[in-house]
Amino acid sequence: LAKTTQPISMDSYEGQEVNITCSHNNIATNDYITWYQQFPSQGPRFIIQGYKTKVTNEVASLFIPADRKSSTLSLPRVSLSDTAVYYCLVGVYNNAGNMLTFGGGTRLMVKP
Amino acid sequence: NAGVTQTPKFRVLKTGQSMTLLCAQDMNHEYMYWYRQDPGMGLRLIHYSVGEGTTAKGEVPDGYNVSRLKKQNFLLGLESAAPSQTSVYFCASAEGASIEQYFGPGTRLTVT
Numbered sequence: 001l002a003k004t005t006q007p008i009s010m011d012s013y014e015g016q017e018v019n020i021t022c023s024h025n026n027i028a029t030n031d032y033i034t035w036y037q038q039f040p041s042q043g044p045r046f047i048i049q050g051y052k053t054k055v056t057n058e059v060a061s062l063f064i065p066a067d068r069k070s071s072t073l074s075l076p077r078v079s080l081s082d083t084a085v086y087y088c089l090v091g092v093y094n095n096a097g098n099m100l101t102f103g104g105g106t107r108l109m110v111k112p
Numbered sequence: 113n114a115g116v117t118q119t120p121k122f123r124v125l126k127t128g129q130s131m132t133l134l135c136a137q138d139m140n141h142e143y144m145y146w147y148r149q150d151p152g153m154g155l156r157l158i159h160y161s162v163g164e165g166t167t168a169k170g171e172v173p174d175g176y177n178v179s180r181l182k183k184q185n186f187l188l189g190l191e192s193a194a195p196s197q198t199s200v201y202f203c204a205s206a207e208g209a210s211i212e213q214y215f216g217p218g219t220r221l222t223v224t
Binding site: 034041046104 | 116142145147152154155156157171172202204211212213214215216219
């Protein structure tokens with residue numbers, strides 16, 4: 001599984017757009033990029049997943065450049081409730097079990 | 113629809129004691145996982161199962177055993193607890209080879 005590197009922490013203010021970048025220089029051809037969100041004292045929650053270019057859902061957007069060596073999670077107009085740890089994961093998802101490898105994540109603090 | 117539930121929520125053990133953590137899911141998912149999360153760290157996979165009656169080792173399996181006798185339940189056992197096993201344990205389930213794992217609320221275990 002490819003190793004990922006993310007900023008340890010980020011601060012933002014309510015209403016701003018937040019972009020969290022993840023580096024994955026050793027990503028393999030079959031790897032997908034997935035982001036999870038974890039609130040204190042809760043289990044992680046799936047946010048978004050992509051392979052290339054751009055993916056958007058009701059929560060976030062995921063931007064993946066052509067070389068796929070990095071990706072950016074974009075959270076539009078954050079609120080206080082978006083304060084959480086965000087994990088970037090890279091791996092192959094198949095019938096062998098879909099083992100997820102979580103790094104340290106990015107601790108996002110949204111201030112009023 | 114309760115999703116993924118874990119029992120118990122908290123537990124304190126003395127070194128050498130044994131215990132079993134229960135994970136139950138009502139989504140008819142094939143895949144189930146056990147992770148541990150140490151303070152300030154990401155999750156690490158202990159064991160997983162791709163179906164009833166099957167189990168496999170994850171990243172940190174030593175000191176733990178698992179069983180999947182019923183599709184909806186995944187048990188994690190500690191035969192002889194050690195202080196190094198103090199952690200928060202999360203169970204997750206997924207539908208087949210889906211990348212989206214659903215996590216339980218966690219069990220906070222302290223071994224003294």
